[in-house]
Every structure is written in structure tokens, then in C-alpha cells.
Amino acid sequence: MQFGIFSVSDITTDPTTGHTPTEAERIKDIVTIAKHAEEVGLDVFALGEHHNEPFFSSSPTTTLAYIAAQTKTLQLSTATTLITTNDPVKIAEDFAMLQHLADGRVDLTLGRGNTGPVYPWFGKDIRAGIPLALENYALLNKLWREHTVDWQGKFRTPLQGFTSTPRPLDEVPPFVWHGSIRSPEIAEQAAYYGDGFFANHIFWPASHTQRMVQLYRQRFEHYGHGSADQAIVGLGGQVFMNKNSQDAVKQFRPYFDNAPVYGHGPTLEDFTRETPLTVGSPQQVIDRTLGFREYVGDYQRQLFLMDHAGLPLKMVLEQLDLLGSEVVPVLRKEFAALKPAHVPDAPTHASRVAARDSKKDEVNA
Amino acid sequence: MKPRKLVVISSGLSQPSSTRLLADQLSAAAVGAAARLGVNLDVQVIELRDLAHEITDNMLTGFAPAALKQSQEAVTAADALIVVTPVFSASYSGLFKSFIDVLDKDALVDKPVLLAATAGTARHSLVIEHALRPLFAYMRASILPTGVFAASDDWGANSVEGPLRGRIDRAAAELAREVERREPAVVTDPFALTSNFEDMLKNL
Numbered sequence: 192m193q194f195g196i197f198s199v200s201d202i203t204t205d206p207t208t209g210h211t212p213t214e215a216e217r218i219k220d221i222v223t224i225a226k227h228a229e230e231v232g233l234d235v236f237a238l239g240e241h242h243n244e245p246f247f248s249s250s251p252t253t254t255l256a257y258i259a260a261q262t263k264t265l266q267l268s269t270a271t272t273l274i275t276t277n278d279p280v281k282i283a284e285d286f287a288m289l290q291h292l293a294d295g296r297v298d299l300t301l302g303r304g305n306t307g308p309v310y311p312w313f314g315k316d317i318r319a320g321i322p323l324a325l326e327n328y329a330l331l332n333k334l335w336r337e338h339t340v341d342w343q344g345k346f347r348t349p350l351q352g353f354t355s356t357p358r359p360l361d362e363v364p365p366f367v368w369h370g371s372i373r374s375p376e377i378a379e380q381a382a383y384y385g386d387g388f389f390a391n392h393i394f395w396p397a398s399h400t401q402r403m404v405q406l407y408r409q410r411f412e413h414y415g416h417g418s419a420d421q422a423i424v425g426l427g428g429q430v431f432m433n434k435n436s437q438d439a440v441k442q443f444r445p446y447f448d449n450a451p452v453y454g455h456g457p458t459l460e461d462f463t464r465e466t467p468l469t470v471g472s473p474q475q476v477i478d479r480t481l482g483f484r485e486y487v488g489d490y491q492r493q494l495f496l497m498d499h500a501g502l503p504l505k506m507v508l509e510q511l512d513l514l515g516s517e518v519v520p521v522l523r524k525e526f527a528a529l530k531p532a533h534v535p536d537a538p539t540h541a542s543r544v545a546a547r548d549s550k551k552d553e554v555n556a
Numbered sequence: 557m558k559p560r561k562l563v564v565i566s567s568g569l570s571q572p573s574s575t576r577l578l579a580d581q582l583s584a585a586a587v588g589a590a591a592r593l594g595v596n597l598d599v600q601v602i603e604l605r606d607l608a609h610e611i612t613d614n615m616l617t618g619f620a621p622a623a624l625k626q627s628q629e630a631v632t633a634a635d636a637l638i639v640v641t642p643v644f645s646a647s648y649s650g651l652f653k654s655f656i657d658v659l660d661k662d663a664l665v666d667k668p669v670l671l672a673a674t675a676g677t678a679r680h681s682l683v684i685e686h687a688l689r690p691l692f693a694y695m696r697a698s699i700l701p702t703g704v705f706a707a708s709d710d711w712g713a714n715s716v717e718g719p720l721r722g723r724i725d726r727a728a729a730e731l732a733r734e735v736e737r738r739e740p741a742v743v744t745d746p747f748a749l750t751s752n753f754e755d756m757l758k759n760l
Contacts, residue, residue: 322760345760375749383753395619402747456616
């Protein structure tokens with residue numbers, strides 16, 4: 192199982208000091224955070240995409256390439272890449288390029304984006320979110336698998352004899368996860384292609400995630416990619432830790448109370464009960480995280496949101512230390528002991544190249 | 557007797573409230589009128605005061621906490637609704653509107669709804685027509701012809717058999733007839749797929 196972190200790249204005032212990092216500061220910090228994720232033994236770093244303030248990450252592949260150059264094992268991913276407002280041709284090119292530079296340590300998570308005003312800036316309409324996600328991905332999928340593409344759709348200029356360059360590394364496209372909070376169409380899309388399904392998980396009650404993952408698993412089996420429990424599932428999570436759980440609550444409360452997404456709403460205690468947020472000791476985080484498996488089944492990737500709501504860099508790095516030293520080693524062992532042998536690990540470039548080659552061998556035999 | 561579900565939404569804030577009093581009289585009359593048509597109405601009353609915090613949380617987080625979620629599901633599954641709001645600043649109360657705002661946009665489609673309001677003065681008596689009816693028309697509810705407005709005057713001792721009583725009985729009878737002639741409410745599963753992938757791609 193893969194463990195890692197994901198960032199939404201928000202630039203938020205630290206409510207305890209009043210300090211707002213500059214873009215320059217926050218951008219350098221995210222690189223430090225990603226490198227530290229590898230140092231403490233995490234597997235994945237995923238970065239969001241936004242085209243509006245107060246977020247900086249408009250160009251994730253640039254950032255990820257820079258991080259790739261300074262890391263050795265870290266898998267680089269996104270959370271999410273906007274399949275609606277980006278040109279699928281540019282996504283195909285950018286991520287194939289990143290794949291080459293990062294020696295294959297690349298996958299991506301596609302999402303629609305829920306910020307209404309962003310769509311028209313890119314000539315799109317949020318009301319067509321689902322059709323855009325379906326058509327754009329159909330094209331992206333083709334561009335990575337066919338050398339010369341003729342294509343016509345509803346949302347983009349037609350293509351005649353187009354080749355997306357560079358070609359994917361070893362002719363094996365990056366693995367794709369499809370992210371959605373509550374659109375069954377996206378679970379269906381992930382299942383149809385045999386791609387992964389990533390449930391954001393952190394802002395909504397677990398019952399939502401359970402239903403979406405269940406649907407994805409059923410349809411994955413329906414489309415013949417394997418049994419339902421072999422479908423590839425990723426989950427978000429949100430934690431804040433201190434060895435003493437009361438100190439964790441005390442430290443995190445001002446950040447929670449003023450957080451951009453849920454601040455000034457439910458209490459920390461309410462939100463902890465209603466969503467997967469866990470604020471407490473490393474042991475509490477271990478217990479809660481192991482519990483996710485009870486409603487989504489054996490899954491392949493667990494990402495935590497650690498650097499948001501104005502938390503200062505030092506505190507984020509300390510959180511990563513705790514995650515890497517006290518939480519993830521235990522989770523790795525426990526999850527591995529529970530997982531049946533026929534449930535696959537999260538796909539990597541190496542495993543996908545091997546799978547492709549064994550298929551070739553079958554054909555040749 | 558056919559079993560059917562009636563949900564009563566009351567957004568009075570005081571205890572006791574004349575809004576809840578009107579809600580209770582309307583639901584008792586509806587139960588009686590339905591029974592005479594062979595329908596057994598199971599009544600659930602939702603006091604919005606109890607949900608006030610959760611309604612605000614839902615607006616800020618985008619999801620309903622547990623108790624509010626149960627109430628939303630009860631509304632969606634109801635065969636009919638009685639909604640009663642006090643008049644605040646010449647319209648329905650903000651809490652009442654906020655609850656409607658956190659319902660699914662299709663939650664009330666074709667659902668029989670009896671509109672009712674209370675106020676301190678008869679000068680607000682058109683509030684049902686200028687505020688509540690447009691709101692529930694927007695929600696595409698099946699609004700009953702009779703709305704019931706009660707001002708302080710209506711609660712006087714000599715009004716037990718007065719015009720308010722008559723309006724309550726007429727509205728209750730309309731509600732009972734609507735429920736009797738309809739099939740039970742069907743709740744659609746928001747996570748259910750309505751078409752397969754090939755069709756979704758074809759029909760972009």
C-alpha cells in the first residue's frame with residue numbers, strides 16, 4: 192500500500208500569528224515539504240491545480256518536475272488535474288514529458304473542479320462538467336495509446352493526423368485515478384477504463400465515500416477488469432497529531448476554526464465525528480485510518496492533507512516526522528497483514544511495464 | 557387503511573409557539589381527514605429550531621450532519637408536507653428558508669405541500685401568496701390551493717369554531733384527497749447510475 196500527502200496549495204493566513212506567506216515563500220515551502228515526505232519514508236506527493244487566488248498551483252507539472260529532480264523514490268501525482276478546463280492534448284503532452292524526466296515516477300488524478308468562475312476563463316461552462324470530463328478523458332486516453340490520432344468531439348477543435356509528443360515513457364501511459372466526491376458518472380468512468388478511483392473523503396461523511404467506492408468496485412468487475420475487490424482505490428485523509436492528544440486539539444483548533452473550507456461552521460469535535468478528520472495522538476490516527484478499510488475494502492493508496500489552513504512550515508514538517516516515524520510504519524504492517532494475496536498493489540510504472548510485457552508474451556506464446 | 561407519511565415542518569422559535577400550535581392543528585385535521593378516506597397518516601414533526609446549527613453547518617461545509625440528514629431524508633420520503641413559518645420582516649423566517657436551501661433541488665418535486673404561516677398582525681395575511689407560494693413553485697412542489705394564515709386575533713377564545721378552523725379543515729381535506737389519490741412517494745438513490753458508460757459517451 193502507498194502512503195503519502197496531498198496539498199491543495201492554499202495560501203492562508205496563520206490565524207495564530209497573522210502571518211500570510213508570500214507566493215514565493217509558499218512555493219519554496221511546498222518543495223521542502225515534498226522532499227521531506229520522501230525523507231520520512233512516504234511514497235507519494237500529490238499537488239492540486241487551481242487558477243484562482245488564494246492558491247498558487249496553476250502549473251503542477253512544472254512544480255512536480257522540479258521536485259522529481261530533487262527526489263529519488265517519491266511517486267509524483269496530482270490532486271487533482273482539471274480534466275474539464277484543460278485541453279486534453281496539453282495534459283497528454285505535459286504528463287508524458289514529466290514521466291520521462293521523473294523516470295516514470297508519475298501518475299495523475301483527474302477531477303472536474305467545482306469553482307464556477309474558473310470555467311469561463313477557459314471558455315468552458317461548469318454545467319457541462321460531466322460531459323467535459325467524459326469527452327476530454329476519452330481523447331486523453333487515446334492520445335497516449337495511439338500514435339497518430341484522428342479525432343472529433345463536441346468541445347475541442349478536431350484533430351487530423353496528430354501525434355502527442357513526447358510519447359509516454361516505454362509506451363506505457365501514466366496511471367490515471369479519477370476523483371469525485373459524489374458523481375456516480377465518474378465512478379462509472381473509472382470502472383469502464385479499469386483506472387483507479389480516488390475518493391477525496393475528507394470533507395464529507397464516510398457514508399458518501401463508501402457508496403461511491405462500492406459503485407466503482409461493482410462496475411470495475413462488470414467491465415471485466417477483475418473482481419470488485421481488485422479495483423484500485425485511493426483515499427484522502429486529514430490528521431493533526433501530537434504525542435499528547437489534548438495538545439493536538441489545542442494546537443490545531445485555531446487553524447480548524449479559521450480554515451477556508453469549513454471554518455466558522457461546525458466545531459472541531461463535530462467535524463471529527465462527521466468526517467475522517469482525526470486530531471489526536473499517532474495511535475488515534477492509526478486506529479482511525481485502519482478503520483477506513485472496513486467501509487471501502489482493501490485499498491491501495493492513502494494520502495493525507497497536512498499543509499493547509501495556514502499551518503507554518505515548521506509545524507508541517509514536524510507532522511510529517513510523526514507520520515513517517517510513528518504512523519505509517521505501523522499502518523504498512525497492519526494493512527499488509529490484512530490484505531489478501533489476490534488484491535493488487537497500487538500500479539507503478541515498473542508494474543505497468545511488466546504487466547504490458549507479460550501480456551505480449553502471452554500473445555507470442 | 558393505506559399507510560402514508562406526513563412530515564410537518566415548523567419553524568417557530570419560542571416555546572410554546574403559535575407556529576407549532578397551527579402545525580399541530582393542521583396535522584391533526586389532516587390525519588382525521590385522511591382516515592375518513594381510508595389513509596393512515598404517519599406524522600413526523602420537524603422543529604427547525606433543533607436543527608438551526610446543523611443547517612448553518614450544512615451551508616458552510618456542503619454536507620448535512622446526522623440529525624439534519626435524517627430530516628432531509630424524511631422530507632424526501634414524505635407523501636405530503638405541511639410547512640409552517642412565522643412571518644419575520646414581511647416574509648418567511650430566515651431559518652425556514654435556510655432549511656429549504658439545504659434540501660436537494662428535486663426533493664419537493666410533485667409533492668403535495670400545505671402552506672401555512674403565523675404572524676402578530678393580520679396585515680401579513682398575503683405572505684403565503686407573495687412569499688411561500690413562489691418559493692414552493694420554484695421547488696416544483698404540488699401546492700395545495702388553500703394556504704392557512706393565522707394572526708394573533710385568530711387565536712382568541714371565540715375563534716374555536718371560527719374562520720381559522722374552517723380554513724384548517726378545508727386545507728386538511730385537500731391534503732388528504734391528494735395523498736389518497738397518489739402512489740406512495742418514491743425516493744431515488746443519488747448514487748444510482750441511470751445509464752451505462754457507452755450511452756453516456758454517446759449522449760454528450
